[in-house]
Amino acid sequence: xxxxxxxxxxxxxxxxxxxxxxxxxxxxxxxxxxxxxxxxxxxxxxxxxxxxxxxxxxxxxxxxxxxxxxxxxxxxxxxxxxxxxxxxxxxxxxxxxxxxxxxxxxxxxxxxxxxxxxxxxxxxxxxxxxxxxxxxxxxxxxxxxxxxxxxxxxxxxxxxxxxxxxxxxxxxxxxxxxxxxxxxxxxxxxxxxxxxxxxxxxxxxxxxxxxxxxxxxxxxxxxxxxxxxxxxxxxxxxxxxxxxxxxxxxxxxxxxxxxxxxxxxxxxxxxxxxxxxxxxxxxxxxxxxxxxxxxxxxxxxxxxxxxxxxxxxxxxxxxxxxxxxxxxxxxxxxxxxxxxxxxxxxxxxxxxxxxxxxxxxxxxxxxxxxxxxxxxxxxxxxxxxxxxxxxxxxxxxxxxxxxxxxxxxxxxxxxxxxxxxxxxxxxxxxxxxxxxxxxxxxxxxxxxxxxxxxxxxxxxxxxxxxxxxxxxxxxxxxxxxxxxxxxxxxxxxxxxxxxxxxx
Amino acid sequence: xxxxxxxxxxxxxxxxxxxxxxxxxxxxxxxxxxxxxxxxxxxxxxxxxxxxxxxxxxxxxxxxxxxxxxxxxxxxxxxxxxxxxxxxxxxxxxxxxxxxxxxxxxxxxxxxxxxxxxxxxxxxxxxxxxxxxxxxxxxxxxxxxxxxxxxxxxxxxxxxxxxxxxxxxxxxxxxxxxxxxxxxxxxxxxxxxxxxxxxxxxxxxxxxxxxxxxxxxxxxxxxxxxxxxxxxxxxxxxxxxxxxxxxxxxxxxxxxxxxxxxxxxxxxxxxxxxxxxxxxxxxxxxxxxxxxxxxxxxxxxxxxxxxxxxxxxxxxxxxxxxxxxxxxxxxxx
Numbered sequence: 104x105x106x107x108x109x110x111x112x113x114x115x116x117x118x119x120x121x122x123x124x125x126x127x128x129x130x131x132x133x134x135x136x137x138x139x140x141x142x143x144x145x146x147x148x149x150x151x152x153x154x155x156x157x158x159x160x161x162x163x164x165x166x167x168x169x170x171x172x173x174x175x176x177x178x179x180x181x182x183x184x185x186x187x188x189x190x191x192x193x194x195x196x197x198x199x200x201x202x203x204x205x206x207x208x209x210x211x212x213x214x215x216x217x218x219x220x221x222x223x224x225x226x227x228x229x230x231x232x233x234x235x236x237x238x239x240x241x242x243x244x245x246x247x248x249x250x251x252x253x254x255x256x257x258x259x260x261x262x263x264x265x266x267x268x269x270x271x272x273x274x275x276x277x278x279x280x281x282x283x284x285x286x287x288x289x290x291x292x293x294x295x296x297x298x299x300x301x302x303x304x305x306x307x308x309x310x311x312x313x314x315x316x317x318x319x320x321x322x323x324x325x326x327x328x329x330x331x332x333x334x335x336x337x338x339x340x341x342x343x344x345x346x347x348x349x350x351x352x353x354x355x356x357x358x359x360x361x362x363x364x365x366x367x368x369x370x371x372x373x374x375x376x377x378x379x380x381x382x383x384x385x386x387x388x389x390x391x392x393x394x395x396x397x398x399x400x401x402x403x404x405x406x407x408x409x410x411x412x413x414x415x416x417x418x419x420x421x422x423x424x425x426x427x428x429x430x431x432x433x434x435x436x437x438x439x440x441x442x443x444x445x446x447x448x449x450x451x452x453x454x455x456x457x458x459x460x461x462x463x464x465x466x467x468x469x470x471x472x473x474x475x476x477x478x479x480x481x482x483x484x485x486x487x488x489x490x491x492x493x494x495x496x497x498x499x500x501x502x503x504x505x506x507x508x509x510x511x512x513x514x515x516x517x518x519x520x521x522x523x524x525x526x527x528x529x530x531x532x533x534x535x536x537x538x539x540x541x542x543x544x545x546x547x548x549x550x551x552x553x554x555x556x557x558x559x560x561x562x563x564x565x566x567x568x569x570x571x572x573x574x575x576x577x578x579x580x581x582x583x584x585x586x587x588x589x590x591x592x593x594x595x596x597x598x599x600x601x602x603x604x605x606x
Numbered sequence: 607x608x609x610x611x612x613x614x615x616x617x618x619x620x621x622x623x624x625x626x627x628x629x630x631x632x633x634x635x636x637x638x639x640x641x642x643x644x645x646x647x648x649x650x651x652x653x654x655x656x657x658x659x660x661x662x663x664x665x666x667x668x669x670x671x672x673x674x675x676x677x678x679x680x681x682x683x684x685x686x687x688x689x690x691x692x693x694x695x696x697x698x699x700x701x702x703x704x705x706x707x708x709x710x711x712x713x714x715x716x717x718x719x720x721x722x723x724x725x726x727x728x729x730x731x732x733x734x735x736x737x738x739x740x741x742x743x744x745x746x747x748x749x750x751x752x753x754x755x756x757x758x759x760x761x762x763x764x765x766x767x768x769x770x771x772x773x774x775x776x777x778x779x780x781x782x783x784x785x786x787x788x789x790x791x792x793x794x795x796x797x798x799x800x801x802x803x804x805x806x807x808x809x810x811x812x813x814x815x816x817x818x819x820x821x822x823x824x825x826x827x828x829x830x831x832x833x834x835x836x837x838x839x840x841x842x843x844x845x846x847x848x849x850x851x852x853x854x855x856x857x858x859x860x861x862x863x864x865x866x867x868x869x870x871x872x873x874x875x876x877x878x879x880x881x882x883x884x885x886x887x888x889x890x891x892x893x894x895x896x897x898x899x900x901x902x903x904x905x906x907x908x909x910x911x912x913x914x915x916x917x918x919x920x921x922x923x924x925x926x927x928x929x930x931x932x933x934x935x936x937x938x939x
Contacts, residue, residue, distance in 0.1 A: 180822035195820045197813035199881045200806070208810055209821030217802045 108171060110135050110267045110299040111156075111187065116165035118155055125151040127323045128165070133268055133299035138290060140310045140331070141303045143320035143343055147533070149303055152320070153270060157182050157189055169267070180209075186267035190260065190274055192303075194253050198246035203228035205245050206259045231262045234292070236285050249395070251278050258286060261293070268299040275309060279393055287313055305533065307336045319343055340534055355545075356569055356585075360384030362420070363553035364405070364436070364522045369414030374400040375577035378414070382522065382553040387544060389568030390557045392597045397577040398557045399441055402524045405555075406438040407431040418521070432461060437515035439508070441526040441557070447511040448499050455481040455495035458514045484513035488543060505529075505536025512543065523547060526557040541567050561590065575599040620925070621873055621889035625896060632900035639904040646903050653780050659895035660784035661686075663888070664843040666866040666873075667788075667795050668836030670887040673870055674799070675832050676812035676879025677732065677739035682840040683862035684750035685724045689841035690854040691757050693717035694765040707769045714849075718841045724750060725837020729830035739829075747863070754856045764853035774850030784846040791839065796884035808832065812879025868919055869894050874926070 111133040118126040126148045133139050143149050154160045156167065158176030166173050169185050176182050182189070196205050203224050204211065212220040212227070228241035237255050239248060245256060254274065261269045271290075275283050290300055290313060302314055310317065311331060319326040319342040326342050365381040375397030382388045390398040403409050405416065407425040415422050418434055425431050431438070440446035448457050459466060459477045466476045481495045488509045492502055499507060508528060515523060525544065529537040544567045548554050558564050564571055571583040573596035580596040629647055636646040665682050672679050693713045696702055702709040724746070731742045757763065776783050799805035811818045811825050818825055848854055873890030875882025894915060901911045 178822070179820050180824075183822055189820070191820065195814065195817040197810040197817050197880065199813045200809055204806055204810070205817075208817065209807075209823045211803045211806060213803055217804055219801060219803055219806055 107134050107136075109133055109168075110170065111301075112168040112171075113152070113156065114166045114168065116152065116155055116162045116167075118151055118160055118162050125323050126155065126162070127325075129320065129323070129325045130165075131301075131318055131325075131328075133301055135267075135297040135299050136294050137315045138294060138300045138302055138313050140314040140317040141301055141320070142305075142310065142317060142339060143326075143533070147320040147343070148323040149320060150272070151323075153189070153272060153303070156187065156270070183264065186265060188261045188264060188266045188269045190257055190269065190271045192273040194250070194257055196245050196253055196256060198244075200245060201241065202232070202239060202243045202245055202248075202256055202259075203241035205256055206231065206263060208260075210263070227263070228259075231259045234262065235259055235289060251282055251395075254278055255282065255285075258289065262289070266293070266298050268301065269293060270301040270303070272303045273305070274302075275304065275306065279395070283309075307339070310339070311336070343534060357385040357549045359386055360551060363418065365417040365420075366401075366405075367415045367417065369401070369404065369411050369416065371397075371400060371404055371409055371411050373577070374409075375574075378579055380572055380579065380582065382555055384521075384551050384553050385548055386569045387548045387554045387556055387567050389564040389571045390555065390574060391559075391561065391564045391571055391593065392574035393559070395576075396574040396597065398574055399526055402438060402526050402555065402557055405431065405436055405522075405524060407436075408438075432518060432520075435519070435521035437518060437520040437523050439511050439515060439523070439525040439528065441530065443504070443507055443511060443530070444500075448507060450500035451498060453496050453498055454485075454490070454492050454502070454510055457499050457510050458484060458517060460514060461518055480517050481513075484517055487516075488513050489539070503536070504532040505539065508532060508536075508540060509543070512540075516547070520552065522553045522555065524555045524557070527559065528556060529558075529560070529563060537563070561593065564593075565590075573597050620922075621886055621893060624922075625889060625893050628893065628896045628900060632896070632903055635904050636900075646900060649780070651899075653782070653785065655892070655895050655899055656785040656788070657782050658899070659891050660788040661843045661847045662862060662865045662869065662894075663788045663891040664791050664839050664846070665836070665862060666869040666887050666891050667791050667884060668832075668839035669863075669866040669870050670873070670875055670882055670884055671795065671799065671808060671832050672739075672836050673867070673875050673877065674808050674812045674879055674882045675829055676815065677829060677832070678743065678867070678877075679725075679728065679739065679833065679836050680743040680863045681724070681728060681746040681750050682836060682866060683859035684747050684754060685721055685837055685840040686844045686859035686862055687754045687854060687856065688724065688750050688757075689717040689721045690844040690848040690858065691754060691763045691856075692720045693845060693848060694763050694852065694854055695757070697765045697767060707767075710767065710770050710773070710849075714845050717845050718838060721837040721839070721841020721844070722834050723837070725834040725840075726830070728837065729833030732833065733826035733830050751860075758856065760856060762853050762855045766852035770849045771852065774846065784850070787842065787846045791842065792884055792888050795835075799884055804828070804831070809880060812876075813881070865894070868915070872919060872922055 109132045113129060113131040116126050116129045117124070129148065129152055131141070141149055141152070151160065155162050156176065158178040158181055167176060168174070169187070174185060179189070197208065206228055207224060212223040214220045225241045232240065235255055235258065237252060239252060245253060248256070258274060274286060278286060293300060302310070304310055314331045316328055317331055317334065317339055318328040319339065321343060329338070360383055362381045363384050367379050369378045370376045378401060380388065390401070392398050400409060404411050405425065407427045407430050416425060417423065423434060425434065425436070444450055449460070455477050456463075458481050463472060463477070466473050478495060484490070485492070490506050490509045490513065492506060499510060502510070512525070528540050528544065532540065541563065544554055544556060548569070556564065556567055565585075565588065569585055571585070571588050571593065573580045573583065573593060575597055576599065580599065583593065632646045665686065669679060669682065693716060696713045696716045697709050702712065705712065728739075728743055728746050731737065732739050735742070774783050778786060799808065807818065807823050807828055810821070811823060811828055815825060869890035870882070870887050871877065871890070872893055873883070873886030873888070875886060897915055897918070898911050901914060
């Protein structure tokens with residue numbers, strides 16, 4: 104690489120929080136026209152680094168240098184003014200406003216007297232949207248878009264200003280493959296204009312597809328930068344966690360018990376149709392498909408969050424109707440939801456209270472909540488699931504993703520369920536904790552739980568499942584056993600190609 | 607997307623449908639139960655209605671902005687009373703008396719300034735302390751009302767100036783000053799909310815405050831401006847009403863904040879902010895005033911009127927919720 108002036112340089116950034124050294128002398132150089140991956144386990148300090156860069160946190164030591172000028176970032180406003188644009192992982196949109204207003208939020212084009220220049224706004228927006236090749240226009244209300252399209256709106260924001268550096272924080276988390284392609288084109292386009300791009304993601308295949316260099320953080324420390332071409336997944340994983348990644352299929356099977364839950368001809372509006380499957384005790388059934396294939400909706404129906412429009416659910420051979428989550432819990436069905444922070448946890452509450460939330464009504468001593476019983480439950484599952492937290496008083500919001508997920512799982516295990524449904528168990532969780540969660544799921548099956556795993560990640564599904572249900576557009580295309588499944592036939596099935604069935 | 611538009615249309619049109627319903631009902635019911643000979647849907651009666659709805663209407667317009675912002679202002683009733691006292695009392699100050707009728711615009715100015723300052727105080731506290739607007743304005747509601755009583759104890763404050771009364775009762779094609787002011791305020795604020803950057807930002811702030819912050823909208827100063835606006839409008843409401851009446855009781859304006867909120871919510875503005883419209887609020891104000899007048903027309907007493915309005919408010923919000931549910935397969939919360 105020839106000598107270019109870096110668009111953005113971080114030098115020896117140190118940021119400490121009470122008790123934690125979140126960033127410990129991190130340096131990073133972003134060159135114009137490069138895609139620079141920032142990787143690390145959850146809790147490694149990626150988000151903190153981004154917040155320092157965005158001026159939300161002030162660093163204790165170190166410097167931010169934009170165009171060889173040391174700067175102090177006072178907030179997102181200043182960062183934007185300096186040409187540094189953030190694409191947040193968590194959507195930051197006003198859903199009641201139009202697409203155009205969201206894209207230009209905070210900088211609507213003006214005419215005299217503070218009037219909005221609607222014509223200009225619409226023209227600018229449509230130009231950007233055309234580049235993104237999306238199926239909506241400037242006037243569409245954001246709230247009526249799918250999550251994936253909302254993500255595209257978020258991405259469109261990066262194209263509004265003459266950015267020097269664009270920071271993508273897990274932009275593909277909710278995108279379909281087709282939309283990813285568009286996103287990568289956008290990135291390539293920005294790249295050719297000499298914009299420096301920082302790309303945060305957990306998805307190795309993306310990292311290797313689009314990035315030029317990879318920087319790795321571990322426990323707040325800078326582990327080094329490598330050229331993407333010179334390394335491979337294993338190398339990066341080792342830098343991140345110091346051990347190897349396991350991508351194998353699940354081979355061992357546990358002894359199967361009787362059928363715990365059976366579903367016959369279940370349909371729910373146009374979300375999914377005529378779905379039938381069964382799960383035995385001791386078995387892990389993986390549901391695999393693209394975003395929008397109806398997997399999560401099936402899980403939500405089983406947990407009583409949606410009313411099916413047709414079909415029956417049988418538990419232990421008896422037909423049941425599940426009207427509400429309370430019904431589901433009473434029948435021993437538990438759901439570890441997709442959106443861990445939004446649906447699974449009360450982030451502001453401590454670890455113990457989160458874990459005992461569904462049963463706190465039963466844990467009473469006289470009219471009061473029994474502290475002792477609650478702590479006992481927490482201790483039991485902390486040890487069982489190896490949850491790493493300073494103590495039960497720790498607020499859940501401060502834990503890493505993996506430990507948060509374990510709290511959710513612990514919460515349901517403490518209810519002694521028959522059927523455990525886990526939706527995207529490792530979304531947003533780093534590689535190290537991922538395999539821990541996978542092992543945990545296998546272990547739970549071994550103990551006789553019937554487990555349903557919904558996942559969008561193929562390695563995960565292959566790794567944990569005894570059987571894999573492939574879904575496409577709300578229908579089950581094929582059910583594989585772990586012996587017959589291959590990457591190829593699985594991909595075919597979730598793309599709606601049924602040919603594999605005959606073979 | 608089409609059904610989205612459809613349900614939007616129903617939601618936005620609902621208040622007008624409700625008004626038509628009220629008109630028809632009272633027109634017909636009036637034939638049987640009314641003691642007066644005049645029809646309910648009489649032009650003079652409707653103009654009177656517009657005039658009577660002005661005091662709460664002007665405040666409700668400001669409340670819409672505040673609520674779209676995701677805030678609430680409970681202090682408007684007290685602000686209204688305090689501004690009325692400032693206006694009427696200032697006219698009997700010695701130097702004002704010497705000015706003759708030129709004291710009138712000055713008195714108005716004092717009142718409007720008072721309102722703006724009271725709003726400013728609310729806004730600064732909300733901005734700088736980060737305390738919820740509900741709590742802040744609950745406090746200032748009590749505080750401002752306290753000031754009202756400190757001014758003149760339990761006694762009414764009065765000052766009758768016939769020129770001022772003439773101005774207040776002046777009319778344009780039968781539409782009297784208060785009604786004109788209400789219409790003008792609604793028009794101007796509607797324009798601000800739909801056409802200006804400030805207005806659009808108000809929706810963004812209320813809809814997703816974090817997104818607004820991320821987009822570098824200065825949320826604090828933005829909300830401050832809106833609090834000044836509602837303080838000013840509460841004062842303007844007092845000016846239009848008391849210029850005509852000339853006498854203010856220390857208890858005047860009580861529950862105005864709740865009537866204003868009722869009208870705003872009836873008009874489709876969300877309590878949590880982010881959505882709503884001035885046009886809807888205008889409809890809400892008219893609908894409430896119609897109910898009051900209509901029920902009076904057919905001989906119901908005030909207590910019944912309040913009961914009915916309360917029931918209707920709950921029914922409307924329930925309907926709104928039903929309209930927002932997208933279908934049977936919707937995720938239950």
